[in-house]
Amino acid sequence: MKEKRIYEKEQHENRTMVQLLSFRQGREIYAIKIHSVREVIDSIAITPIPLVPLYIKGVINLRGNIIPVVDLNARFYGDKGEIIKTTSIIVIEVPFEEELVTIGLMIDAVKEVLMFPEEEIDPTPDFGTNIRTDYISGVARHEDNYLIILNVNSVLDIAELSEFTCEAAIVGE
């Protein structure tokens, strides 16, 4: 069924198509452009790191490499994301200081891969969303729902995410 839909979308060859990965977080459906996604893995043992902000869930061992995991729920709403049966980690590469940094993004459930015509994506509305507008790169209608397309480089902005001090936890005299 899914294969068939992708095939149908590819028929519109005269239009620029964007490939998206959609997923669920809380009650919302979000999507990210697929070119920055390296892989999707089940939630494996996450090693927590003390004294870091809530949005850093911890680190995982991805085939011998240590990858930090960002909790999307905490990043968006400031509440710790619970690990449930469908919880997955999307492994994403984001550019930072002329390098690609690999980060895991913990979300509630992965949905599907979609092809979407570029012109059907509308610009970010100024209001009506409950997350920061700079996280959003556009909105599209999909099967009676609104699909919020995220700007990965902003959601996972390394400069901003790494802007914390553990010294804050140590209270001076």
Add this chain to the structure above:
Amino acid sequence: MNLDSAKKVFFLESRENLQRIEENLLTLLENAHDQEFINALFREVHTIKGSAGMFGYQDVTNFAHVFENLLDGVRNGEVGVSDQLVEVSLASHDYMKNLIDFAENEKAVPDEVVSEGEVLIERLKGFQSETENKEKQKAALINYESVESRKPQTSTADTSTGVENRYWHISLRFGENIFTTGLDPFSFIGYLKNIGTIVNVIPVTQQIPEFKDFNPEICYIGFELDFDADKGIDKVKIMDVFEFLTDDCTVIVLPPHSEVDHYCQMIADLPESAVQIGDILTQSGTLTKAELEEALELQSSKSTDDGENHPLLGEVMLKEKMIPETVMEAALEKQKENRAKEEQRKRSIRIDADKVDQLITLVGELVISGANIKQRIGQTDDTDLSEAVEQMARLVDDVRDSTMYIRMVPIGETFSTFKRTVHDLSRDMGKQVELVINGGDTELDKTLVEKIQDPLMHIVRNAVDHGIESPEERLAMGKKEKAVIRLNAFHESGSIVIEVSDDGKGLSRDRIYAKAVANGLVTSGQNVDDRTLWNMIMLPGFSTAEKVTDISGRGVGMDVVKKNIDSLRGVVDIESTEKQGTTIRIHLPLTLAIIDGFLVTVANQKYVFPLDMVLECTDVEFNQDDKEGGNFFTLRGEVLPYLSLGELFYGDNFKNIDKTNENRVFSHDDKNKIVIVEYARKRAGFVVDHLLGELQTVIKPLGKLFYNMHWISGATILGNGEVALIIDVPRLIEYVGNNVKLRGKK
């Protein structure tokens, strides 16, 4: 053939040549008459000239040619070594380096650089023309003043005149491999006919081995020639004939009526023994017997001048009627030395650093899977298998160590680059500074060496600029006019220590205190100990220099130094005594990739302490009253600060965490387990839940996201795939040592 890769090698090697040129020049300053350094200098410049010519870098070749001519003059004693000469040579070195940089970046050389080169060429030629003028004044007699002045006392008026031989003398020794390079030795001799007449040719056959050892592809033969040059042919032109000979060939050209001294030098430079050469020279009539005797006598008196305790060779020789065995032995000794040098060169290979890094990554993986196997074996009771695995584990250990060792390089090379810095700076500032280097063969990770260069450079410049007083001030204070800056490197408890110390005026407590008050770091009248105060000079925007110079004093610098060293997981420590000097000590970790660790748990999470920083682990019972008074405990009479990692990490929640752990091995009681660590001469204890023992860890970086997190230095993957965090001991000690009251985050 791919020229690009050959060019790469050329640039790499030229840089090395240039570095050696610089080193030799600086040594020459201290040791003006050492022929060895002059020869080495000449060789290096000649190599650059030759290889630059091969790749068509004409400007480099042209400049090197002029430079080389001057050095040749120095080598022959035509030009004396003076401070000015070394200065010009250093400038020439810089200029060649510049040219090679432009060539490497494939940029055209800008006009101002070209004109700089022209000025330099004039200066270089100036040295030579000076001697040429003198030559003219003395007309027929070839008599070099500079030589005379540095000759030992033994030389009297009659020995300073040249020998009777009115022809040029040329000694040729071809390198063993000349045939393989496609060169025909004879063609060089043939070509000589174009510029003069060959009076005498004597083949030197002493190197030909017995027939069974004879290899037809090796050139064994050399020639001694007497040559009557046509008018207008000078030494440079004759040398040009042999331009294409490679470095392992020896070509010595002596002008007519050369001094006995020069022949003596030549005899020493040739591989055959003095007696053999002497025979050939007298046979061909190049030298009379008396002249030869004089030469050999000179040679022997020279070696006694060097301070060595030889018997007077001249006497021996006269007694034994021209059988100077010691000379022969010395010649043999020299040959042995050369061979050893050659072998040393053959034994080292050049490897791309990326390949080594890749190997280290692989070994890291090997260590992890080795640990995995070991853990699984522990669960079976197959003793043969576990023995085999044990043996393999030991081998893996060795492989790991040797792999890490590949990346280790001595720091000496980095240290010697500062010689130039100190030389130039002290000259510009009118100070007299000597740089003393110790422990240059201390080895550390190549990446560390590269990254430590800039911070060290800054500290050294600071020392010359601010630390050292002017010569007048020093004399007035009763110090020696010449200041000393020491660079030391040594190992100390699992870290490498690099020390820069000067005997200058030291840090001014009053000035730093005043500045600290002005910056609001301390309140006036507050009691601050020296160490805390000194550390303040590493804060951004903190400079007490009254006048800002080109070199330092802008308040940026020491903070950058600290930041750089922090990023290498190192620690900077300052000691200073007013009027006596300052010592800046940098502690660095041994390596960046693999360490032995000590595994512990805190709140069911595993953490690793670097083992070389762990002094001991012990059980401690804290007196609750003590705790209120501050985080200190007493261990065998020594008061140590401590910190509970659990309370630091989880605050008040820590009490509620279930800490029972099935992995616990050491003890089952509820006493506090404390790990005592030492770094940079400071000690502290860390309270943990369980001690799990030693293990090998491959340090994996946590990545850019944790750039601002300082209490862990990385992570490691355990045998079962679990991740353990590596505690950054230096940073945590800093917190504890600063006596900051630690409370967990709510």
